[in-house]
Amino acid sequence: MFREMRRSKQVLAEELCIDILNKATAGVLAVSGDDDYPYAVPLSYVYRDNRIYFHGAKTGHKLDGIMRNEKVSFCVIEKDDVVPEEYTTYFRSVIVFGKARVLESEEDKRIALEVLADKYSPNHKEGTIKEIEKSLAHTAIVEISIEHMSGKESIELTKMR
Template sequence: MSSPQLRRADRVMPDDRALQFLQRGFAGRLATIGEDGYPYCLPLLYVCMDDQVFVHTTSTRGHFRSNIDREPRVCFEVDEPDQVFDYGRFECDSGLAYASVILFGRIRVVEERDVKQRFCEMLMRKYGKPDTGRPKGFFPRLDIITVYAMTVERITGKDCALPAQQWPEVDLTRTPNAKVPD
């Protein structure tokens, strides 16, 4: 598994905040490992339930499902960008205010129909429009979707707040002795 040490210790998000961020995140990216060793990443809507992350796809077998069947280790990422900001005199002295959470774990296909039903209900609670007049809790395509449950083995979170003062009020240029060419 990837190293548990984050290089930027000053940006580490405590686990409780990382879990809260994960709960309220909008969409995530789930990365698998292909048979050829290349990573494969796709954006997915998700819900957290039973201390796991649940996603779904069509039941048609494709690249994603082939990867899962061969290797259940996955990585899931959720982020929320804020603003780009200047901290120094040169264009490369720019940063991004953000928050992100990365999960490492193993994923499995959910076979239990009642769990798939509950997943769909929670998915609609999170993403659906409340007053559409459509019947609630009825999912006629339940048998033609594949639901996956990721068991989280490790979670890391990072954030970088938008600085109260930015360049030119504060000059944090990383290469202060650099000279602009004539």
């Protein structure tokens, strides 16, 4: 169902992919957009238990795309160092494919928001609780259940490892 990577020497192990997903703070979500155009949007997220979570408004282009087609992809770039004298880029990235759904239960939404807050505001527990209570009713939380994950790095980085 999912393609194997052509340059198999540059494939990252699953543990390294998960490490990258845990460390990175932004990724790009791609959904089926209006008039069958792909729609890709950068966003903050958190990875947990083979799932990606993000939050946003209850209406908009990305939610319309998810409602139209639950299949999405999400990409994170960990490293992107241009090396002009070598005419190349030393890169490392991860892409996931999965099915997205908007969380409905208040409890599921609360848990996801707490996990997001733990990543982005780990030392503000008191403020986190207040912020969650304030925004819970008017915030959409999306969960992507990962069906396939792959990571790749430049051949130069592969040779350095």
